Amino acid sequence: MADLTQSPRPIAAVWDRIDKVLLTGIVIVAVLAVFDRLAVVPSLAEMLDSFIGTLPFILFAVAAIGMMKATGSERLLVGVFQGREMRMIVFGALAGGLSPFCSCQVIPFIAALLVAGAPVSAVMAFWLSSPLMDPAMFSITAGGLGFDFALMKTVSAVALGVLGGVVVKMLGAASIMADPLRERPSSGGCCGAKKLTLNWTFWHEAPRRKIFGEVALENLVFLGKWLLFAYLLQALLIRYVPADLIAQVIGGSGIGPVVLGALVGAPAYLNGYAAVPLMAGLLEQGMAPGAAMSFVIAGGVSSIPAAVAVWALVKPRIFAVYLALGLGGAVIAGLAWGMIA
Secondary structure: OOHHHHHHOOOHHHHHHOOHHHHHHHHHHHHHHOOHHHHHHHHHHHHHHHHHHHHHHHHHHHHHHHHHHOHHHHHHHHHHHHOOHHHHHEEEEEEHOOOOOHHHHHHHHHHHHHHHOOOOOOOOOOOOOOOOOOOHHHHHHHHOOOHHHHHHHHHHHHHHHHHHHHHHHOOOHHHHHHEEEOOOOOOOOOOOOOOOOOOOHHHHHHHHHHHHHHHHHHHHHHHHHHHHHHHHHHHHHHHOOOOHHHHHHHHOOOOOHHHHHHHHHHHHOOOOHHHHHHHHHHHHHOOOOHHHHHHHHHHHOOOOHHHHHHHOOOOOOHHHHHHHHHHHHHHHHHHHHHHHH
């Protein structure tokens, strides 16, 4: 009699191993070949041209991430959440906006902070700014949208963290902020890694050199596939979406396009790296600068990895506060950038 408890699932196993980003790109090209064969080569050429132009920024980004992991400099963030609450809010926002944490790395870190009794206000400041900016994101954004846009996004990330922390601090006495953790918060993460002691000259140690190489390669593949996919979408966007339609929907001035950019960015976001070339294409098509800023801020806060990191640890009412702060901060950042740009 066959043992059904150990029956193989070959189709599911193969599907799990397939890179969904790569598969989606192949499907898009195949569909394009069926309906507009003459557009395939120009679209791919434009995709590669855009990617090559961004390649120096990608290489800098992956080297920076690898160095931070290999040197163990992530440990410098531990001292941020000590001292007065307002100080913790400010430094939490700065740490989140400048740190290399991915959304899944934040999960065990935040869980430990909340369980240890760190103020929810300081944790929220870190949480809001963390998915919006990091060294790699700054490099990619500066290369695709300009240094000024990248700088403004960094300032907006830190400012959003501070604003969110202050709002939560003011709500501290309210019942909505009491007992924020779920009953059994997750203590693990998909990006878990052994924490190293701080050593800036990592190249003298073979294990650290290995970490540098592995992390740099992993992030090169990650950034490379997402940016190639995004540049393909950008090429198709420019080719098939009329500029006057973009200008009509999210162009112009005022609060309307900014609010719409935030509302569209929240559910439509891919990830911060893929958003850069897409925003570049939309801006070329007539998108309002303020709407672009509100899109990337709202989308970063509400992207699936960032939202899952919050939802996994805190109760729904805290999650709702997180989303409301993200959307409100995105609109403010978009209005500010619209006046500057």
